[in-house]
Amino acid sequence: MDAFLVHRGIVAPLRRTNVDTDQIIPAVYLKRVTRSGFEDGLFATWRANEPDFVLNRPEYATSSVLVADNDFGTGSSREHAVWALRDYGFRVVVAPRFGDIFRNNALKSGLLVIERPIVDVEKLWEHAEVHPDQAVEIDLPRNEIRYGDAVMHFEVDPYARWRLLEGLDDIALSERHEDLIAEFERARPERLPSLS
């Protein structure tokens, strides 16, 4: 996974609540067996049907920071939602609250998710709408979002932050505890179901 340090990019203001993962990428796009090329499915219905949709507007064509309303990424566990955002070019999503599974998935693929209360989200929307051409800076080492002359502080779960900063492979981290896993397995009751 790529490490995340400081990212500079244009904000796409997505003024919608409950953006579920079926909206981020509809199920028909989930049939691929590869891990890339999901950008065509990103917000496919809204991009196709709403000429005014934020990603259809030229000023946000190169945006890489998505700022949305409450409950972003709820619903289905599909990690394809994160891959679609990443493949399209997004590196950061800011919203007041995220679906749990989406947030976990995001961290695995180097997509930084930042929870900010709606007042801060409003400020970023306003910045993006008034100055669509002015990039913002997301600084993970300093926990700062810098836009215009303003600085906004944010917090990310310390363990998730550490993994993002280091770009670490989760599986390798768990494999370090092979001895504990084996010890646990020896203690498991035999009556537990087994499919061998």
Added chain:
Amino acid sequence: MRHQRDVGYSTLKGWGQMAGTLAEKVWESHIVRRADNEPDLLYIDLHLVHEVTSPQAFDGLRVAGRGVRRPDLTLATEDHNVPTLDIDQPIADLVSRTQIETLRSNCAEFGIRLYAMGDAEQGIVHVIGPQLGVTQPGMTIVCGDSHTSTHGAFGALAFGIGTSEVEHVLATQTLPVSRPKTMAVNISGELAMGVSAKDLVLALITQIGTGGGQGFVVEYRGAAIEALSMESRMTVCNMSIEAGARAGMIAPDETTFEFLKGRPQAPQGGAWEEAVAYWRGLRSEDDATFDAEVYLDASTVSPFVTWGTNPGQGSPLSGSVPSPDDFSDPGDRISAQKALAYMGLEPGTPLREVAVDTVFLGSCTNGRIEDLRVAAELLRGRKVASSVRMLVVPGSMRVKVAAEAEGLDQIFLDAGAEWRSAGCSMCLGMNPDQLAPGERCASTSNRNFEGRQGKGGRTHLVSPAVATATAVSGHLASPADLEG
């Protein structure tokens, strides 16, 4: 990174004294490693796999030269993509077929048991686990599917994961997970006649919202929950994710043991007694404290239906389509406005006047034998309205066989409904079972998201009884409406 404190399983065996809630008990008994400022490393007792969220995980294993640590704790089935008609024919959709074939070759390569299309055990992953008895109290269960919460009905800690986590579990049989908060949903009283677990959980989600359970493992408890059958408990736990919860759980009791006894993977003989003795301890202590508590009186719940595009946008069927102005929160107001536009509904319209084109009975929420029995009983001697197409899709091939043995298939066919084979089907329309743009559906599934059942399709979430009454009436209706 600092590892101040490494704790193995053996030192945690005294969890009975320290842990209060059901969720905490199951959690504590599965900790492989705990360290300050890190998620706990949990052991996973059962990993369920299907074709949609696994191919990239198996690829990841191959790239890294890793194997599957415990194929014996891994079970795969084909459900999301499978057609529900002509299942003896090759899948017509080439991309779907490739995904199914990829699962088959991955399972063969890594030695994982697979219930493929045509197998007597094939079905929706959350229907077959309980049916086989492989879902048991006190286990940790994961699957690359958010409705894994279904298995919590047995007192298991079961939750959905993404594909990277699927790969993690395949490789290590463990998962690093941050400790969730606990929420008690206390449901007192008794459900009225004709009101089901689905109505109950839809009413709950409307009460607490789609984010109300966010960050929590929910324990459903109280007299109304204890009175439910296992099938109904699964319906409740299944929908936990629609309130944003990581998982939903119900403490195991005699109903649970009765359901499990004699199932193929359930413990037998002495092991059964040992298991039941252990399972009886899997309940929240009287003095346990939850991070949040919610209360609901089941006797106040009536047949429920969603009018919007998320599962929290619901109303009693006796109500009317709300106006966006009814919502004080600006986000909710805009959301309602957009939902009504998408759904093609006018504020103030009585919900009973909303005509539907399609009725879908099935899914991991309501595709079990009990659901089919409720529907068949209502359909006996009645006809599906000529304006309505009704699809009946059993949750598994075993459910299908059981229904046919009871003659339910004939009741559905005589009424003019379609009788299909097992799969996720129109719940998410990855197979050919989809709504056409603008088509309106009363569906026993779990999500009314825009386009969920097909591009432009409009979904009203309902119980099997409401779905069936709606099929007969041609508009949203409850079983009581058929009596008049």
